[in-house]
Amino acid sequence: MTFAAWTCAAVTLISAGVSAGFAFAGLRGSTGAARTASKYGLARSLALLITAIAALVAARPAFIVAIALAMILVQAFDTVVGVTIRDRMKTYGPAGLAVAHAAALVWMLVG
Numbered sequence: 226m227t228f229a230a231w232t233c234a235a236v237t238l239i240s241a242g243v244s245a246g247f248a249f250a251g252l253r254g255s256t257g258a259a260r261t262a263s264k265y266g267l268a269r270s271l272a273l274l275i276t277a278i279a280a281l282v283a284a285r286p287a288f289i290v291a292i293a294l295a296m297i298l299v300q301a302f303d304t305v306v307g308v309t310i311r312d313r314m315k316t317y318g319p320a321g322l323a324v325a326h327a328a329a330l331v332w333m334l335v336g
Contacts (some may be wrong), residue, residue: 227283233333234281234289236326240296241277243322244303245270273299287335293330297323 226234233250252263273295280288300323307316 226286227333227336229329229333229336230286230289230330232286233293233326234284235275235330236329237289237293237296238277238281239271240285240300240326241274241292241300242298243273244296245324293326293333297326297330300326 245267248263248267252260252267255263262308264300273326274294276292297331300319301318304323307319
């Protein structure tokens with residue numbers, strides 16, 4: 226694999242890790258019906274994190290592309306959530322990560 230592919234895999238892993246971390250924090254701070262929703266969010270985030278780890282271990286470019294695209298979409302949707310709740314940190318953080326992630330993916334595909 227190329228350096229660009231390893232970089233894309235690493236950015237994907239970081240992105241999935243950040244998502245799982247926020248999902249875990251959300252679960253810890255929730256109660257009632259929100260706690261149930263947080264459990265579902267954490268389950269999905271952990272599945273993406275495990276898939277990102279598997280892509281890194283497998284070192285297969287097609288696998289890395291698939292999980293990278295999924296994480297770019299997650300970050301893009303998180304950006305939309307940030308906009309709707311009018312929280313700058315929850316808007317610019319995911320947006321920046323989505324852009325960096327997309328750049329790493331393009332670099333991998335072109336390079």
